Structures are given as structure tokens and as C-alpha cells.
Amino acid sequence: MAPLQKRAWWGLAIGLVFALAFLLVFVFKGGIETFDEDQGFRIIIDILWVGGLIASGVIVNLSLRKPGMVDERDRLIMDRAPRIQWLAVVFTLVAWTITLSEAYHETGMVPTVFLFVIFMSILIVSTLAQSLGIIIGYWRMNRDA
Amino acid sequence: MPRIRNNIRRLRFDHDEMTQEELASHAGCTRQTIIALEQSKYVPSIELAFRIARAFGVKLEEVFQYEG
Numbered sequence: 001m002a003p004l005q006k007r008a009w010w011g012l013a014i015g016l017v018f019a020l021a022f023l024l025v026f027v028f029k030g031g032i033e034t035f036d037e038d039q040g041f042r043i044i045i046d047i048l049w050v051g052g053l054i055a056s057g058v059i060v061n062l063s064l065r066k067p068g069m070v071d072e073r074d075r076l077i078m079d080r081a082p083r084i085q086w087l088a089v090v091f092t093l094v095a096w097t098i099t100l101s102e103a104y105h106e107t108g109m110v111p112t113v114f115l116f117v118i119f120m121s122i123l124i125v126s127t128l129a130q131s132l133g134i135i136i137g138y139w140r141m142n143r144d145a
Numbered sequence: 146m147p148r149i150r151n152n153i154r155r156l157r158f159d160h161d162e163m164t165q166e167e168l169a170s171h172a173g174c175t176r177q178t179i180i181a182l183e184q185s186k187y188v189p190s191i192e193l194a195f196r197i198a199r200a201f202g203v204k205l206e207e208v209f210q211y212e213g
Contacts, residue, residue, distance in 0.1 A: 001177070002178075003175065069175070073174070073177075073178045
């Protein structure tokens with residue numbers, strides 16, 4: 001397995017663990033209303049998503065620092081990964097738009113706390129999709145040959 | 146994908162059974178790329194193709210052949 005491919009699997013695993021922890025804490029601590037009112041809850045969530053992004057970034061980038069770890073084939077795959085990222089981000093935004101429009105249609109306004117939650121979710125999805133894009137890139141290169 | 150055949154595997158064995166790792170090191174790529182090339186799962190850039198040919202000390206055409 002190429003170093004970049006290993007990196008992508010690690011990135012995906014770490015991202016999924018943090019995303020799951022983030023979701024579980026969010027659900028069990030009381031959801032969006034508690035999040036808006038409870039500062040302690042907000043700090044836990046902030047630590048989780050910022051920590052997750054940093055952990056993913058550090059592990060991923062440190063593993064690729066050594067010379068000869070990435071070559072032109074890996075770069076080609078990395079250059080194609082943003083297509084998956086773009087799709088994932090668009091689908092996430094579509095899901096948020098439809099869900100929030102339907103949930104708050106009666107009141108005619110969406111609580112501003114959702115801006116923060118949407119931003120967090122987009123960053124998490126984008127990080128996960130980058131790793132996924134790289135894994136799919138290797139899989140396609142093997143399949144299409 | 147263009148049909149580009151290569152003799153990397155044979156050339157490695159002709160060169161004192163050069164390992165994939167050694168060739169990768171000489172050519173400046175990863176071992177996984179050499180594996181992909183030998184299995185015809187990847188077509189290299191012109192630059193990498195020249196570096197591989199240089200690692201074997203042969204002309205480019207002796208390593209890669211176009212079957213268009």
C-alpha cells in the first residue's frame with residue numbers, strides 16, 4: 001500500500017472517530033438548543049472538531065514529510081480528490097438546506113446557531129471526503145487499468 | 146488509455162535482479178508506482194519514463210513501447 005494510501009485510511013479512520021464522537025456528544029448532551037445555551041457543551045464540541053481536524057492534519061502531513069513518500073502517481077490521485085470533496089460538500093449543503101427549510105418553514109427563520117453547526121459539519125465532511133477521494137483514486141487506478 | 150507496454154520486469158532481472166525498491170530509489174518514485182507500472186496499471190509521465198530508462202542505462206524505447 002502506498003504511503004499516501006495509508007495516510008488516507010488513517011485520515012478517514014481518525015475523521016470518522018471524531019465525527020462519531022462529535023455526533024454522540026451532540027445527541028446525548030441535548031442537541032441544538034442546549035448547544036446554543038450551554039457554554040460548557042460548546043467548548044466540548046469545539047475541542048472535538050478542532051482537535052479532530054488538527055489530529056487528522058498532523059498525522060496525515062507528518063507521515064508524508066519524508067522524501068520519496070509521494071511521487072507523480074500519488075500527486076495525480078491527490079489532484080483528483082477535490083472532485084469527491086466538492087461533491088460531498090455540495091450534498092451536505094443540500095441536506096442542510098432541505099432539512100432546515102422543512103424544519104423551520106412554519107416560523108420563517110432559522111436559528112443562527114445553525115451557521116456554526118453547518119460550518120463545523122462542512123469542515124468535517126470535507127476532511128473525510130479528501131481521504132475518501134484518495135482511497136477511491138487508488139481503487140479506480142487499479143480498476144481502470 | 147493508450148496501450149503502452151513496458152519491459153521493466155525483464156530489465157530488472159537483466160540488471161542483477163534489481164529489486165523494485167532499488168529501481169524506485171534510482172528513478173525517484175515509490176515502490177508502489179513500479180508495481181503499478183509492471184502490472185500496466187499506470188502510464189508514467191515522460192520524465193519518469195526517462196528516469197527509469199536512465200536507471201537501466203538503456204534508451205527509452207527499450208523500456209516502453211507504444212502499441213497504438
